[in-house]
Amino acid sequence: MVYGKRQSGGVSPPDGGWGWVIVGCCFMVTVCTRAVTRCISIFFVEFQAHFGADYSATAWIHSLVDCTTMICAPVGSLVSNRWSCRVAVMLGGLLSSCGLLLSSFITSMKLLYFSLGVLTGLGFALCYTPAIAMVGCYFRQRKALAYGIALSGSGIGTFVLAPLVQLLIEVYSWRGALLVLSAFVSNLCVCGALLRPITLQEDEEEPTGEARHRERWCFTSCFPSSKEYSFLLLPDFLGLAVSFLFLAAGCSLPFVYLVPYALSTGVTHQSAAFLMSILGVLDIVGNITFGWLTDHRCLKPYRLACYIFSVGMEGLCCLFTPLLRSFPLLVPFAVLYGYFDGAYVALIPVVTSDVVGATYLSSALGVVYFLHGIPYLISPPIGGWLVDITGSYTATFYLSGAALLASALILCTNAGIRRCHHQLTSGAKDTKHTPLPLSLPNQSDCIEETVGQAVGFASEETNWIYQH
Amino acid sequence: MHMFYIGDHCSTWTFKYDFTFLNEQLSDFALSVSKTLSTTLHTGESQNETIEVLNPIKLELECTWTGDQDKLPNITVYWMKDENEIENSLFHVLMCIRKCIFISQFLSLVVVSPQIGDVREKPIVSYVGDYVVMTCKMEESKPKPSSWNWYKKNGTDEEQIFPAEEPRYKIKNEDEKTKLVVHNLTEADSGLYYCGAVYAIATTKSPVKLKVITYWEPLKPFLAILAEVIVLVAIILLCEKSQSKKDGATGNQRTYRYSYQEGNSSVRQRKV
Numbered sequence: 001m002v003y004g005k006r007q008s009g010g011v012s013p014p015d016g017g018w019g020w021v022i023v024g025c026c027f028m029v030t031v032c033t034r035a036v037t038r039c040i041s042i043f044f045v046e047f048q049a050h051f052g053a054d055y056s057a058t059a060w061i062h063s064l065v066d067c068t069t070m071i072c073a074p075v076g077s078l079v080s081n082r083w084s085c086r087v088a089v090m091l092g093g094l095l096s097s098c099g100l101l102l103s104s105f106i107t108s109m110k111l112l113y114f115s116l117g118v119l120t121g122l123g124f125a126l127c128y129t130p131a132i133a134m135v136g137c138y139f140r141q142r143k144a145l146a147y148g149i150a151l152s153g154s155g156i157g158t159f160v161l162a163p164l165v166q167l168l169i170e171v172y173s174w175r176g177a178l179l180v181l182s183a184f185v186s187n188l189c190v191c192g193a194l195l196r197p198i199t200l201q202e203d204e205e206e207p208t209g210e211a212r213h214r215e216r217w218c219f220t221s222c223f224p225s226s227k228e229y230s231f232l233l234l235p236d237f238l239g240l241a242v243s244f245l246f247l248a249a250g251c252s253l254p255f256v257y258l259v260p261y262a263l264s265t266g267v268t269h270q271s272a273a274f275l276m277s278i279l280g281v282l283d284i285v286g287n288i289t290f291g292w293l294t295d296h297r298c299l300k301p302y303r304l305a306c307y308i309f310s311v312g313m314e315g316l317c318c319l320f321t322p323l324l325r326s327f328p329l330l331v332p333f334a335v336l337y338g339y340f341d342g343a344y345v346a347l348i349p350v351v352t353s354d355v356v357g358a359t360y361l362s363s364a365l366g367v368v369y370f371l372h373g374i375p376y377l378i379s380p381p382i383g384g385w386l387v388d389i390t391g392s393y394t395a396t397f398y399l400s401g402a403a404l405l406a407s408a409l410i411l412c413t414n415a416g417i418r419r420c421h422h423q424l425t426s427g428a429k430d431t432k433h434t435p436l437p438l439s440l441p442n443q444s445d446c447i448e449e450t451v452g453q454a455v456g457f458a459s460e461e462t463n464w465i466y467q468h
Numbered sequence: 469m470h471m472f473y474i475g476d477h478c479s480t481w482t483f484k485y486d487f488t489f490l491n492e493q494l495s496d497f498a499l500s501v502s503k504t505l506s507t508t509l510h511t512g513e514s515q516n517e518t519i520e521v522l523n524p525i526k527l528e529l530e531c532t533w534t535g536d537q538d539k540l541p542n543i544t545v546y547w548m549k550d551e552n553e554i555e556n557s558l559f560h561v562l563m564c565i566r567k568c569i570f571i572s573q574f575l576s577l578v579v580v581s582p583q584i585g586d587v588r589e590k591p592i593v594s595y596v597g598d599y600v601v602m603t604c605k606m607e608e609s610k611p612k613p614s615s616w617n618w619y620k621k622n623g624t625d626e627e628q629i630f631p632a633e634e635p636r637y638k639i640k641n642e643d644e645k646t647k648l649v650v651h652n653l654t655e656a657d658s659g660l661y662y663c664g665a666v667y668a669i670a671t672t673k674s675p676v677k678l679k680v681i682t683y684w685e686p687l688k689p690f691l692a693i694l695a696e697v698i699v700l701v702a703i704i705l706l707c708e709k710s711q712s713k714k715d716g717a718t719g720n721q722r723t724y725r726y727s728y729q730e731g732n733s734s735v736r737q738r739k740v
Contacts, residue, residue, distance in 0.1 A: 049601050049603065050601055052601070090701075170590050170593075171593070172593060172681075172685060172686040173592075173593035173594055173595070175595060175598070175686070176593075176595075176681075176683075176685065176686030177686075179686045179687070179690050180686055180689050180690055180693070182690070183689065183690040183691075183692075183693035183694050183697070184693060186693070186694060186697045187693075187697055189697055189701050190697055190700045190701055190704070193700070193701045193704040193705055193708075194704060196708070
């Protein structure tokens, strides 16, 4: 029998080689999704002029794209679990490219919400989570650095794409610009094609006999089984999830309200725009340097602490903002906030994979980004409402700071409780987290149905060959 | 004409301007538009001033010696406009030149209707068959025009656009801004358009350039990038397929794929 002798059938994360190609692909995916989302706001003036809409109607488009990308993230991880990351990203690239293509020919604002907001957002969602999960499969020792580089795409992409989009609008008007942008976004298909699947060696011991692998071919059932999402019940993950809700509520506000706040304190338009540029550049720096720092042997066991530290620092920066009433005082705020914003963004997938393990990373990331979606949608309008009723930006920044500090506090408390709990029941459990059951549902019936072969395991093997 | 007797040295001159309505009976309306502008011309400097007014105005220019009152220089001051000395004229625009042996100072004054500040330099681009919206906006701080007109440049003339005659054009006027909407564009519609803010004194015109292109223009980079994507995807997938076939045929495993023990390879080849 094959299985008695066979090794686990996977490899350990290469930490290099093709992994860097994957990092490059994830970088391009982040550029094509997050940076393009930010550049959509450049089209607002054109939409307002052409369709005669007002600012709030056009601002909904950006919120819709952002929100759809985040809320449909579980769909992305579902598709990548069912088929493969490659299929998910290529499909997403196709969908978002079609969405932008459709928008280029649109004749009314309402249809724009659908084509740009829903279709393109869904396409982005299908790409974003699988690409990030893939990086986690290919790296272990240098995971944080790899994520830092991959996720710096949003900052660098915005930096490069913003003037480019402006130029396209000047030369071709918004219709032509959307057309060219849709061709640019179709590069996601190239990135998807490069995402070579990898089977990982399982970390824990395996029961003898049964094959263990991540790839699943259950075409018969489209809904995730309960075991696939069993990580949701982990206390660590629950704490993380709640902290993400607060985090997302707090972190979007300063980006939206920094420029209006700076203008209200008397800073000129150009200086305010410069502050946003500082934020953007420090974001990139924070991504890469923090990722590199937390990969060091001395800091690796304290990655969660580093994450909590960066979120807490951001919260403190926000709380101090109402005291900063001039440009020279706002610059250090922009520097610190931008740096720690980049830092925690690079660490989100790392911290998640530390908690749930590489096996469930894809599904877990889907849930994590889903939890980002609703706060992203509702907290800027709430911030705006606070500005309207109090007449100043103090309350908004206090809200943001409080949400960020609450997020950090929840994680601290959770970690503290777990540590006490483990110390009390020492020796019985793993110090980090309860190991997840690695036995995925029995697939023999699914395989027989889909492949139609007689012997379950042998046919599994054949499929495995064709899969790779 | 004002005549001053002043001493040897002239250091600073103060010019004061006061605007009032021409018609004395309107003086009770006064001062919503009046402006007092005082500026100090230093020796040897010349100055250009542009003043925006709504209606014809009476302009008063006053030269005052602000130096030491004890040391009034002993020279004559003349008012001149464009090299001609003015004698009690009804000209509304006056210039002041101090005739001195070694200094001459002058002020050049242009009286215009309120100007439109931000002029869009790049052309507005639109597509054949689509519609385009061109806007003109008068700044908030400046007085609002009584109405707006639109003109199209035809050769050297500017023809006014009348929406009643040509239903393709629609003009939407609000107090401080105006929009011209042109439907069913053709390439002949490219060119220079002017929006005119109508004031009693004059109509301020501001140019807006329109460029109409066909869809082929952006399609060129679109198709180029799409071709690049298709070629790259085809190459990558073909490479992957050929390499997986090679692995299957020779029984070699790639390092990132399986690591099977030797005994199993024959079993696997049979399956393939």
